[in-house]
Amino acid sequence: MSIDRDEIEISLKARCEAIRKVSIEVNMKNENLYNYILGIADNSLILGQRMGELCGHGPTLETDIACTNISLDLFGQVRSYFQYASKIAGDGRTEDDIAMLRKEREYINVLLVEQPNTDFAYTMARQFLFDVYHLAFLVELQKSADLTLSAIASKSIKEVSYHERFSSDWVKRLGDGTEESNTKMQEAIDALWTYTDELFHQTEADKAMVAEGIGVDVTKLKDSYYRHVSELLEEATLQVPESKYFQKGGKEGIHTEHLGYMLAELQYMQRTYPNMEW
Amino acid sequence: MSDEQIKNLEEQFEARIARDEKIEPKDWMPEKYRQTHIRQMSQHAHSEIVGMLPEGNWITRAPSLRRKVALLAKVQDEAGHGLYLYSATETLGISRDEMYEQLHTGKAKYSSIFNYPTITWADMGAIGWLVDGAAIINQVPLCNTSYGPYARAMIRVCKEESFHQRQGFEIMLKLCNGTPEQKEMAQDALNRWWWPSLMMLGPTDAESIHTEQSMKWKLKRKSNDDLRQQFIDQTVPQADILGLTIPDQDLKWNEERGSYDFGEIDWDEFWQVVKGHGPMNRERMKARVGAWERGEWVRDAAMAYVEKKQERKEKQAV
Amino acid sequence: MSTKNWPLWEIFVRSKNGLEHRHCGSLHATDAEMALENARDVYTRRNEGVSIWVVESKNITASNPENNGELFEPAQDKVYRHPTFYDLPDEVKHM
Numbered sequence: 154m155s156i157d158r159d160e161i162e163i164s165l166k167a168r169c170e171a172i173r174k175v176s177i178e179v180n181m182k183n184e185n186l187y188n189y190i191l192g193i194a195d196n197s198l199i200l201g202q203r204m205g206e207l208c209g210h211g212p213t214l215e216t217d218i219a220c221t222n223i224s225l226d227l228f229g230q231v232r233s234y235f236q237y238a239s240k241i242a243g244d245g246r247t248e249d250d251i252a253m254l255r256k257e258r259e260y261i262n263v264l265l266v267e268q269p270n271t272d273f274a275y276t277m278a279r280q281f282l283f284d285v286y287h288l289a290f291l292v293e294l295q296k297s298a299d300l301t302l303s304a305i306a307s308k309s310i311k312e313v314s315y316h317e318r319f320s321s322d323w324v325k326r327l328g329d330g331t332e333e334s335n336t337k338m339q340e341a342i343d344a345l346w347t348y349t350d351e352l353f354h355q356t357e358a359d360k361a362m363v364a365e366g367i368g369v370d371v372t373k374l375k376d377s378y379y380r381h382v383s384e385l386l387e388e389a390t391l392q393v394p395e396s397k398y399f400q401k402g403g404k405e406g407i408h409t410e411h412l413g414y415m416l417a418e419l420q421y422m423q424r425t426y427p428n429m430e431w
Numbered sequence: 432m433s434d435e436q437i438k439n440l441e442e443q444f445e446a447r448i449a450r451d452e453k454i455e456p457k458d459w460m461p462e463k464y465r466q467t468h469i470r471q472m473s474q475h476a477h478s479e480i481v482g483m484l485p486e487g488n489w490i491t492r493a494p495s496l497r498r499k500v501a502l503l504a505k506v507q508d509e510a511g512h513g514l515y516l517y518s519a520t521e522t523l524g525i526s527r528d529e530m531y532e533q534l535h536t537g538k539a540k541y542s543s544i545f546n547y548p549t550i551t552w553a554d555m556g557a558i559g560w561l562v563d564g565a566a567i568i569n570q571v572p573l574c575n576t577s578y579g580p581y582a583r584a585m586i587r588v589c590k591e592e593s594f595h596q597r598q599g600f601e602i603m604l605k606l607c608n609g610t611p612e613q614k615e616m617a618q619d620a621l622n623r624w625w626w627p628s629l630m631m632l633g634p635t636d637a638e639s640i641h642t643e644q645s646m647k648w649k650l651k652r653k654s655n656d657d658l659r660q661q662f663i664d665q666t667v668p669q670a671d672i673l674g675l676t677i678p679d680q681d682l683k684w685n686e687e688r689g690s691y692d693f694g695e696i697d698w699d700e701f702w703q704v705v706k707g708h709g710p711m712n713r714e715r716m717k718a719r720v721g722a723w724e725r726g727e728w729v730r731d732a733a734m735a736y737v738e739k740k741q742e743r744k745e746k747q748a749v
Numbered sequence: 750m751s752t753k754n755w756p757l758w759e760i761f762v763r764s765k766n767g768l769e770h771r772h773c774g775s776l777h778a779t780d781a782e783m784a785l786e787n788a789r790d791v792y793t794r795r796n797e798g799v800s801i802w803v804v805e806s807k808n809i810t811a812s813n814p815e816n817n818g819e820l821f822e823p824a825q826d827k828v829y830r831h832p833t834f835y836d837l838p839d840e841v842k843h844m
Contacts, residue, residue: 202491205490205491205499205503206490206491208483208487208490208503208506208507208510209480209483209484209487209506209510209718209722210487210718210721210722210725211722211726212722212725212726212727212729212730213726213729213730213755213777214480214510214513214514214517214777215514215776215777215778215787215790215791216726216729217507217510218507218510218511218514218787218790218791218794219786219787219790221503221504221506221507221510222507222790222794224503225500225503225504225507228496228499228500228503229500231496232496232497232500235496248496249494249495249496252496253495272725273725273726273729318786319786322782322783322786325736326732326733326736326779327729327732327733327736329736329739330731330732330733330734330735330736331728331731331732331735333728333731333732334728334729334731334732334735337728415491418491418492419491419492421492422492422493422494422552423494426494426610426612426613429494429609429610429612429613430605430609431494431495431498431552431602431605431606431609455814457811457813457814458814459814459815507794508794511791511794514774514776514791515774518757518774518775518776519774521757521775526754527754527777528754583774584774587773587774591795730755731753733755733779733783734753734755734779736779737779737780740780
């Protein structure tokens with residue numbers, strides 16, 4: 154039997170090429186999944202950090218404790234997401250490396266969650282505008298083909314349902330409370346409204362993950378989001394903002410000026426004392 | 432009531448406490464008992480919530496997510512403990528708002544230790560290890576104090592606090608097993624927190640004005656000096672495990688006493704801080720008063736909302 | 750100055766089904782709904798409960814300790830309400 158060396162060579166080359174292609178696809182898929190997880194987790198990370206700032210400074214002890222609970226829930230979610238992301242990255246980076254050692258442009262949270270605790274109206278308005286989205290998002294993520302994400306979503310839904318109730322109640326209290334609180338809540342809603350549209354933007358990772366049956370198609374959540382939010386604002390005797398001008402960029406790592414200062418604190422220890430265990 | 436009758440009631444009252452009976456809110460009690468309890472319990476509550484500030488200072492900068500959630504949970508517990516204690520004090524006929532008022536105007540005191548700054552991450556370890564360690568020594572006997580609501584609140588507090596000191600010691604341990612820079616950070620924190628922790632257990636017995644009465648009412652089971660000795664004796668071996676040096680040249684095991692001898696405490700510093708001139712007294716009060724004032728419109732709005740809702744309901748019913 | 754303080758509520762928590770609700774403390778809230786939420790955050794942070802009751806403190810009527818004599822002492826000598834009052838032969842077990 155004669156062996157055609159050329160033929161073998163060709164077939165080997167083809168095989169290598171095929172394997173390379175598959176591994177690129179796996180890498181791409183992993184990279185998309187990794188970025189997708191970061192997109193979800195960064196929202197919880199930055200909002201958790203904002204809520205953490207309030208600990209000890211709330212309007213009553215009871216509210217203080219409640220806000221810290223929200224922060225703790227969010228950080229709990231963050232840890233689950235980043236531990237999973239760390240496994241996918243497989244390059245030895247830990248949850249803390251991912252959380253604390255990226256550059257500003259590499260954080261891909263939405264702009265809404267990084268807005269400061271200007272006053273309690275801003276804090277609750279921000280929470281409410283995010284919670285309504287977050288809950289709807291998690292309900293969909295629960296159906297993800299990725300079992301880890303689906304499991305994290307199932308656990309988080311219980312926490313976020315409570316957040317949503319808590320923040321909605323406060324929007325109603327402040328909206329329909331005193332004249333002063335109504336003014337303040339209206340101002341907060343007006344100021345933060347411009348960041349709501351970004352919640353429904355799709356990134357490349359989003360699109361890829363939706364195609365895989367892993368990700369949530371956020372564009373489909375938009376209508377019911379605005380319907381729900383508007384109804385609640387009306388119940389709270391607040392005006393639904395009419396502005397059609399929206400800010401975006403967070404999902405591409407282009408943030409407001411506030412994020413840099415947050416990261417300076419979040420990353421301080423890891424940057425000042427690199428490669429140490431705490 | 433005649434003086435004679437009051438004296439009689441007082442004798443019965445003291446006898447009840449001596450029999451280890453608990454006093455409950457609606458029971459008759461001498462005015463002095465009520466006032467002393469309001470003072471000590473509210474001071475205890477204030478210490479919890481002012482105590483949130485030095486540690487809260489590091490929440491946003493905690494070095495890892497694990498440390499961050501542990502610290503958040505710990506500071507949140509302090510809010511909870513403040514709340515339990517305020518509630519227990521309210522059974523004596525004073526409102527939480529009145530107690531806040533006393534804190535904010537400087538009439539009421541809180542533990543002096545919280546007037547020191549937390550300047551490095553190791554301070555989170557030192558506070559958990561030393562300050563919570565000293566607090567536990569003070570608090571455990573209070574689970575058995577004579578006033579029922581206080582005793583019950585303390586049982587809850589002590590149960591929950593058990594993780595606090597471990598949390599702090601673990602931070603220290605990690606630093607001491609880390610790089611030389613980390614160990615140095617730990618030693619520096621111990622150097623700064625050691626003496627204030629000893630002062631935290633109160634002035635020496637000779638200077639302490641409330642002790643005798645407090646012993647009778649089981650607000651205190653041991654004298655300040657005894658508590659301090661107990662704290663030192665239990666903490667020195669822990670420092671050895673960490674490989675840290677207690678910043679006291681006179682610290683020496685005394686075979687005869689079965690205890691450590693230790694150096695002179697700088698009581699001038701103690702009284703300076705108590706009187707409001709510590710490094711952070713002003714900042715701490717500013718933070719508390721600020722949070723309260725910034726929250727006023729929020730609290731008012733929440734009340735107004737409920738009243739409106741109630742009115743609407745009543746109108747509908749008519 | 751705030752016009753009105755948030756009222757005080759008494760909190761009762763059932764730690765697991767089969768057990769009664771037990772008083773565990775109090776807190777401030779504007780209404781029952783908020784009291785329930787606050788109670789959840791304050792008193793069940795460590796899995797302490799499966800059910801919560803809240804009652805506004807002012808709605809609790811308590812007996813007056815001054816009347817303890819007439820209220821509770823008369824029950825002290827009614828020993829016949831207790832099983833040990835009755836003499837039974839040893840042969841009768843478990844009654």
